[in-house]
Amino acid sequence: MWLRVISAATVWPRVFDPARLRRSRALRLCAVSLGGLLGLGAALAQVDAPIEPEAASGRQSAREQFHARHAAATAHPLASAAALEILRAGGNALDAAIAAQWVLGLVEPQSSGIGGGGFLVLGEPGGRVRTYDGRETAPALADEALFLQADGQPLPFRAAAVGGRAVGVPGLVRMLAQAHREAGRLPWARLFEPAIRLAQEGFAVTPRLHTLLGMAPELRRDPEARALYFQEDGTPHPVGFRLRNPALAQTYRQLARSRGEALYRGAMAKAIVDKVQHHPDNPGRLRRADLAQYTPLAREPLCFDWRAQAQTYRVCGMGLPSSGTVTLAQILGLLVAARAEPQWQERPQADWLFTYSEIARLAYADRAFYLADPAFVPPPGGRVQTLWQPDYLAQRARLLGPQRLPVVEPGQPLGVRPPLAYGSDSTERGTSHLSVVDAQGLAVSLTSSIEDAFGARIMVGGFLLNNQLTDFNFQPRDAQGRPSANRLEPGKRPRSSMAPLIVYDAQGQIMQVLGSPGGALIIHYVAKTLLATLQAGLSPQAAIALPNFATVGGPLLLETGAYPELRAELAARGVPLQDVALTSGVQVLQRVPRGWLGASDPRREGVVAGD
């Protein structure tokens, strides 16, 4: 085991020389590398029972970038460009993030948009953090049996997700409007200008969009989506095609004029409700009153301390109804309790990966059992922090052994088992993350989602509606009739795994701004990034480039073909392995002397932009 010694001044390993970093002010649209297409085949094999929301579409070559003043890392070059435009126009990080989000809804429609929801973490340089919850809610007329068939069996995922049934009340727009009202600098309407321009003038269809459209036959059944994204013969527009979306431009103009309220009232609200209620195959129960009554929530942030390489960091993110920060706190805390510093040279070793996998199974068991919308299901003891109290973590860590645990149960932080059912884990899907910092040191970490790739496959006003309600447990009760914490209830927010994070150092300075899409696996992607950078000392880009690994309780998932040298030992310790594309989309900004180092996940199409 090689213990890496990190000096106080830098967390970079010896092999990483910052002088060799290319400093760039220009954006580059990166080309798809042939080797990356390997991922595509594995993704196609899993069409009907996906672990993953979004398929792989190849890898880009990517380089991290240094920027001295301000920077934005998003999943698409045009979104990063919009953020930079706003920063240069005097907008703060929040203004830039919002402008980027509107562009993402246009150019990365499969992942997020105004028809969905999201979570925003806003970090001030002094250490004050605010979090905003724009998660979708279940309509008033929805009930816990929404996803059960007549015989009591849960619906297959596609049957549940495609159509109006799973559409939740979109929260993103009202949430961003509230955050902007409290912390924005530029006028609201200004933030829509880049997206409106692109929607009118058109943008080039990227390889990823083209590939994913080709894998979404249900999308063609929506007349508006079909007309927009597909050619006469039903195939998607080719890579490079100039795609215009005038309907979305018009929608954005109305949102610009009305502070976002046009989505929730009047003609647009009626149009949304009509399409949901009158879907030909799978109608939903959304009503105009649901839209009128939607309330975003400014929540207390959830922060925990994490000790890595003799430094103490404060990791801050969204609390419930997202499980992201909670489960991450458990995983990192259990790694400390189990004394498993990452034994990495350039990558994880077998012993560490075994321990990590077992720890993650314990954490995900608690997640499935305890975590849900706190307005409906209070966490143990009323405070989610009970789940990472040192005594409790020590108790959980004592369960670990040299061989894989045959069965993993949720723990009992209060010593009693509440009368809940263990909810089968539904995974979350189509999502995007962006990280922005500005010259005054304000940081924004925003993850937003429409659930599955292309959401409910319903298009209104140029945007796609979410199918977020499938994030509830399809089966609301167990055989004894006990309810699961994450069952659907009217007005409730489904549990999420989104983990937009801001990490502070012990002096209260922002150290890192990060997050990722990837459903229930988000937690692993951000854990890997944190461990690889702040514990093991890799550069942000190298950390992201490390092959992904994850588990939700069953087999250990490894990014296709990764870690061949570890597999024999893992198997010997009883760990079942499965190869999956594991298409993360990490966007990270890390503070370095005199500026920010930004890195964007090569598995998606993102870039870092800045000055």
Add this chain to the structure above:
Amino acid sequence: MATLPFDFHNPYAGTRLPVMARNVVSTSHPLAAHAGLRMLWQGGNAVDAAIAAAAAITITEPVSCGLGSDAFCILWDGQQLHGLNSSGPAPAAWSPAYFFRKYGESATTPPKRGIDSVTVPGAVAAWAAMSERFGRLPFADLMQPAIEIAERGYLLPVVVQQKWAAATPELQDQAGFAQAFLPWGRAPEVGERFSFPAAARGLRAIAATRGRAFYEGEIAQALVAFAKAHGGALSAADLAAFRPEWVTPIAQHYRGYTVHEIPPNGQGIAALMALGMLEHFDLASLPLDGPDFHHLQIEAMKLAFADVYRHVAEPGAMAVSAEQLLDPAYLRARAGLIDPRRAQVFGPGNLARGGTIYLSAADEQGMMVSFIQSNYMGFGSGCVEPHYGISLQNRGHGFGLRADGPNPANVVAPGKRPFHTIIPAFLTREGAPVMSFGVMGANMQPQGHVQTLVRMLDHHQQPQAACDAPRWRYNTGLALNVETRFPSDTLEALLARGHQVEVIQDSYQDFGAGQFIWRAGDPGVDGYVAASDFRRDGLAAGF
């Protein structure tokens, strides 16, 4: 023996229980309620309690009223009802030309803030008049709690602080505002101690002279000098000439009860008109909180406002009379315009050629006081005479300036009183007193009266439940504001009828705050049932 016609179950999430007592004060601030109770303990009656509470609340709730407020009252003296209109008139120098000269030919109303929005303040004269005619304790005693609070200071409660902070950006540059209300250069925070020594001085002068200092003495001189220094028109003669007016309340029958309001220039007549229309519908048979239940009230209210905004002004200037507006045949015809299936916009009818605190007090001798006092829009003009702490209302903004405007009768003229929004109410039954009540909040007031009365009288909800229930607020056109707790099904049905419903998320938006005191029977034996609105910081307190 008390026979109360209520179901005491409260189906709404609220924070209050109704209070049962034989001497009770119900206000929007606890210290004001204490002030009133002190008078009752000292042997004072309900009028003494109301005045003491009113004086105290000018200090504790400056976001709604001050020493420069107007006031109205309806009181039951044990045998009959009396009404008091103490709204102040325009200074003698005011005319449309005065405002066109200063603010341009295209001005439509006097300004919203500043010295030219201030009419003669009537509240202090109201206190003196009520005390002289009906009070038991010496007038100076009634001012004592307010003086102590002003000197000792108090810790800022939540709702008051929110309104204070929200008002500061707009008002911080008005004459005297920062000196009085931004003691550390900013609005106080929740829990911080605010004291008002200048107002204590003002109150002491008022106490010593039974209010005459305000209209003829040292305070009057200071006000005139202050107005002059800032370009205003208020003169010594304006103040000296002011007398509050005792009036006979106007009335409307509803479900066997009689609802009383102060006649114009106030807008209470809107509540009476709406109730007069609703008498023609069987609201009791409609499911409580359902869409029909609300829709009919909303439409009746719109019809009433259409006439009130067109006609109500200083009574001498009105083209139609209150009697005409309340004519049963006219109201039946107006009610006939209501379509139960859809929302409409209404114009005025065809008639022949006529920022607020509310508090209520009642004692075991049977005296009941319904009292309202206001600076109009929040802090009011924003102008505060610094030596005596007189925070001045902006009631002048309620005038129009143009004969071709929406309400020609309400055009400004010397000595004329403007259209007034604050309305105390009173309920009787066969001549016997039943309830003293009010719901403060600009145009929310008559709507609040109607909504709470219908709940109590048609559906027998107890006063606290009737107060707690989610409310709607009509402003203009088809737009309707509702509180977030509005039932989802009802909301959906109202949208289907064409109401343009907006669910108000902003907690600063006002759906009114009410106080209610319902007489249970013999006041010395059965006492009263009192309720206080959770939407403000106040309480109902009694013994």
